[in-house]
Amino acid sequence: MAGKPDHDDTRGKNQNRLEAALTPGGLVDRPRPSTQAIAARLPDVHVVRELAAKRSRAIAEVWGKMRFWKLDEAVLLVLGDDPHDHESAKANPLAARPAIRSRLPALRELAERASVCGDFGDGNTGHILPWVFLGWSARMGYEAPAELVRVVEAQGKPPLDLQGMIESLTDSLDTVAKQRDMLLQDRDSLSEIAKRLIAERDGLREENAGLRARLVEQVPTGAQRWPWGSHETDLLRKLADAAELWRPVSEGGNYDPGDKSTAPTNDMVAEKLEKIGVTASRVREIMAQILRADGLPTGPRK
Structure with missing residues (x-):
């Protein structure tokens, strides 16, 4: 029929091309491209870095101004990824970019356990304050992108390690308690010293009173001073x-x-x-x- 493609003819041509590629002198023996040719086809490294920086700034401008993050969002943001690119990083971990895929499970595991322990002070609401999470992640060895930290700080909220502050406060309270115990011991010691000094003072007063009495007895009165x-x-x-x-x-x-x-x-x-x-x-x-x-x-x- 006129205008109808000949499928048998097309299939035959494809078969011929395949056999030609597998025979000596075919595609297998064609010269490989040079390193320079390959490099010429790759994008410029400066362009790649600029695009990455723009992407980081765009993520920070959106997420750094939010009042709170969800746990999965916070994990992805610290690793430099955009939560908008993932419906749920926990449900689909392979959706993360390869650069962060290897770090994602470990950080999520740490964050989930920290949340259960109340390190973020969210009261199990799942609403985590950005500056609290950034402070915690830095203490765990996960530094957030500089742009994200900058935007969060611009909101008047520098990164705050809430759990670290609680631990520091606990240590301070322990130190104060130890100092209080030492002061109480010193107070008891001083009390004993004071009691001893008071007893010695009272003894000296009694002794002095006795000496005065004896002196009075020895001092002659008008009737005793003169023989007459x-x-x-x-x-x-x-x-x-x-x-x-x-x-x-x-x-x-x-x-x-x-x-x-x-x-x-x-x-x-x-x-x-x-x-x-x-x-x-x-x-x-x-x-x-x-x-x-x-x-x-x-x-x-x-």
């Missing part, structure tokens, strides 16, 4: 003060009865009396004579 009783005059008090020059060494003074050279002279006694208010020289002379030790020879001391 309580009668006392100004000159008698001054006479007693001057008598201190004759206080024996045994009583804390300077006079040694066995050494006449230590006895004060009448002039020394008179001078003392003058200093304490006895103005009349004749009275000073008489008072010095009264105080003079019995049997003491006159003249200079030798």
Whole structure:
């Protein structure tokens, strides 16, 4: 029939081409293309990098401004892929690009377990704050694309490792608790020291009170000071003060009865009396004579 293709003829031509390719001198023996020819057919590396950078910026501009991510979305974004390209990365892991396919299962496994443990603070809602996930992934050794981090930070939310902060806070609380226990121990020790010092103080006060009582008993009263009783005059008090020059060494003074050279002279006694208010020289002379030790020879001391 006119216009109808001859299928038998077409099949025969294809068979002839196949046999020609398999025979010596056919396609098998054709020269292979050179490295330069192959390289010329490949896209320019700078172009590839620029396209990848544009793609990364486009992903970041969309997803970095979202208030929350779902778990699968967060995993893909950290690995540099666009969640919009996947209906569900968990249901279809082969949909991910080859560059991230090998890292996807491990990161998803970590993220799922971290979510169960509450590391993202989402309360099992599945709504993960971007800055929290970025902080957590960085601690796990998965650095997110720089463009994504930049856009998230531009929202006023730098990456925050929530679980790391909780662990750090827990360590700080443990440290504070240990310091509190040490302070309590120190307080108990100081309390014991204070009790001991108070007891020593009270003992010293009692001892001091006893000494004062004994001193009061030893200090003569008006009735005990003079052999004749309580009668006392100004000159008698001054006479007693001057008598201190004759206080024996045994009583804390300077006079040694066995050494006449230590006895004060009448002039020394008179001078003392003058200093304490006895103005009349004749009275000073008489008072010095009264105080003079019995049997003491006159003249200079030798």
